[in-house]
Amino acid sequence: xxxxxIVSPWKNKFIETIEKTKKEILISSPFVSREGVSILSKxxxxxxxxxxxxxxxxxxxxxxxxxxxxxxxxxxYENFNRVNVSSLGRLHAxxxxxxxxxxxxxxxxxxxxxxxxxxxYGILIDDRETVLSIKKDMxxxxxxxxxxxxxxxxxxxxxxxELQKMREYTDELLKGTELERLLKSHEERVEYEIxxxxxxxxxTINSIFAETILYILKKKGPLSTKEMHPxxxxxxxxxxxxxxxxxxxxxxxxxxxKHLVRDAQQFxxxxxxxxxxxxxxxxxxx
Numbered sequence: 001x002x003x004x005x006i007v008s009p010w011k012n013k014f015i016e017t018i019e020k021t022k023k024e025i026l027i028s029s030p031f032v033s034r035e036g037v038s039i040l041s042k043x044x045x046x047x048x049x050x051x052x053x054x055x056x057x058x059x060x061x062x063x064x065x066x067x068x069x070x071x072x073x074x075x076x077y078e079n080f081n082r083v084n085v086s087s088l089g090r091l092h093a094x095x096x097x098x099x100x101x102x103x104x105x106x107x108x109x110x111x112x113x114x115x116x117x118x119x120x121y122g123i124l125i126d127d128r129e130t131v132l133s134i135k136k137d138m139x140x141x142x143x144x145x146x147x148x149x150x151x152x153x154x155x156x157x158x159x160x161x162e163l164q165k166m167r168e169y170t171d172e173l174l175k176g177t178e179l180e181r182l183l184k185s186h187e188e189r190v191e192y193e194i195x196x197x198x199x200x201x202x203x204t205i206n207s208i209f210a211e212t213i214l215y216i217l218k219k220k221g222p223l224s225t226k227e228m229h230p231x232x233x234x235x236x237x238x239x240x241x242x243x244x245x246x247x248x249x250x251x252x253x254x255x256x257x258k259h260l261v262r263d264a265q266q267f268x269x270x271x272x273x274x275x276x277x278x279x280x281x282x283x284x285x286x
Contacts, residue, residue, distance in 0.1 A: 002126040008119045015043040021098045028055040028095040034072040035112035041079040051082040055142050058087035060190040063160050070157035077150055086145035089237040103131040152197050159190045196248050209264035222280040
């Protein structure tokens with residue numbers, strides 16, 4: 001395998017590598033800023049003919065805290081031929097894959113800090129077989145996540161912008177519980193839009209859990225239901241929140257999630273995809 005170690009400052013190496021993109025780039029980055037997207041976009045001369053798939057973490061906390069900027073994601077639509085965005089809770093991987101040929105695995109987010117300011121480290125891989133293997137894993141992450149459309153990013157961006165303006169003008173006017181109430185209201189609206197996107201086009205929480213159970217059993221081997229719970233919750237913290245019980249479009253998000261996991265297990269069992277033996281769930285061999 002042909003590889004190269006990458007140390008900071010690495011902006012020039014990032015640009016030198018990314019500018020070789022001809023058709024597509026797949027990125028995993030929990031945090032994304034407009035500066036990071038600007039550096040990426042300017043590095044690819046043929047970007048209008050390049051498709052980009054991004055896995056990130058569009059949680060209310062990240063959006064309202066300014067860690068993942070929805071306007072940075074919208075900038076991608078202005079700069080690239082086709083854009084696909086998925087949000088995966090607790091995502092931590094930072095990966096950049098170019099045309100199934102080259103890849104960078106690094107500590108650096110797609111932000112100004114990650115590409116310019118911070119001391120980062122990584123490895124550049126120039127081996128098609130290895131890159132395709134990494135891509136397969138990243139695509140599994142992508143499809144486990146909450147897939148966003150441009151219209152939803154615009155809604156989330158509007159809420160983030162309103163919150164930013166509110167902070168600028170009300171820090172000295174509102175104190176204590178009143179300010180907390182307004183901030184909480186914005187967070188709940190962002191959370192509602194993100195959760196509602198989970199069950200668009202007739203998709204159900206049952207189907208999300210079913211897909212996740214198959215993924216976990218494939219990666220981890222036989223597991224009991226008790227062993228599955230923390231793994232599922234780690235992948236989908238937004239729909240496995242023990243502190244809430246919210247119903248959106250007839251789908252339960254929150255306290256009932258363990259019951260819904262059980263329903264998904266029974267659904268997969270009836271489909272002949274998994275079976276229970278000695279207290280553990282197994283994939284049916286194909």
